[in-house]
Amino acid sequence: MTVRDELCTVPGIAHGGAIMAFADTLGAAATVLNLPPGATTTTIESKTNFFAPATAGSRVIGECTALHRGRRTMVWQTRVTREDGKLVALVIQTQIVLEGQD
Numbered sequence: 421m422t423v424r425d426e427l428c429t430v431p432g433i434a435h436g437g438a439i440m441a442f443a444d445t446l447g448a449a450a451t452v453l454n455l456p457p458g459a460t461t462t463t464i465e466s467k468t469n470f471f472a473p474a475t476a477g478s479r480v481i482g483e484c485t486a487l488h489r490g491r492r493t494m495v496w497q498t499r500v501t502r503e504d505g506k507l508v509a510l511v512i513q514t515q516i517v518l519e520g521q522d
Contacts, residue, residue, distance in 0.1 A: 421438075421442045421479065421480050421482070422477075422478075422479050423438075423474050423475060423476050423477065423478050423479070423480060424476065425476050427476075428476050431476075432475050432476045433473045433474070433475060433476075434473065434474040434475070434476070434480070434508075436468070436470060436509075439468070439470070439474065439480070439500055439508060439509050440466065440468050440509075440511065442480065442482055442500065443466075443468070443482055443484075443498040443500055443509065443511035443513070444463055444466060444511070444513060446482045446484040446496075446498050447463070447466075447484055447496040447498055447511070447513045447515060448461060448462075448463065448515060449484075450484045450486065450494075450496055451494045451496070451515040451517075454486075454489055454494060455517060456517075456519070458519070458520050459517050459518060459519050459520070460518045461494075461515045461516060461517055461518060462515065462516060462518065463513055463514070463515055464493070464514050464515065464516045465513060465514040466511060466512070466513040466514075467511065467512050467513070468509055468510070468511045469509065469510045469511075470508070470509050471506075471507045471508060471509065471510070472502065472506045472507060472508050473508070474500075474502055474508050478502060478503065479502075479503050480500050480501065480502060480503075480508055481500070481501050481502075481503065482498050482499070482500050483498065483499045483501075484496050484497070484498045485497050485498075485499075487512070490517075491517065492516065492517055493514055493515065493516055493517065494514070494515045494517065495512065495513070495514050495515075496512070496513055496515070497510065497511070497512050498510075498511040498512075498513070
């Protein structure tokens with residue numbers, strides 16, 4: 421994700437909510453790829469720890485890893501890093517599997 425000016429609070433520093441939304445999107449996409457036919461998902465829990473800033477104009481990279489892939493829930497850990505490899509945030513989220521939602 422490119423850190424655009426409109427995603428920043430303190431001049432030139434990405435807002436934590438933008439980083440969290442990026443990680444949440446990755447966890448949701450990972451869940452969708454693992455859902456049974458006809459099921460949907462939504463986030464039911466998310467925790468974020470921040471370690472370093474991401475500056476305007478830079479890019480952050482997200483890597484999502486499954487911690488648990490169950491029938492009712494899936495838990496994902498997403499590492500958000502800068503291009504230099506420095507850890508920006510670590511996010512752990514739980515997605516619920518919603519069967520047969522119309």
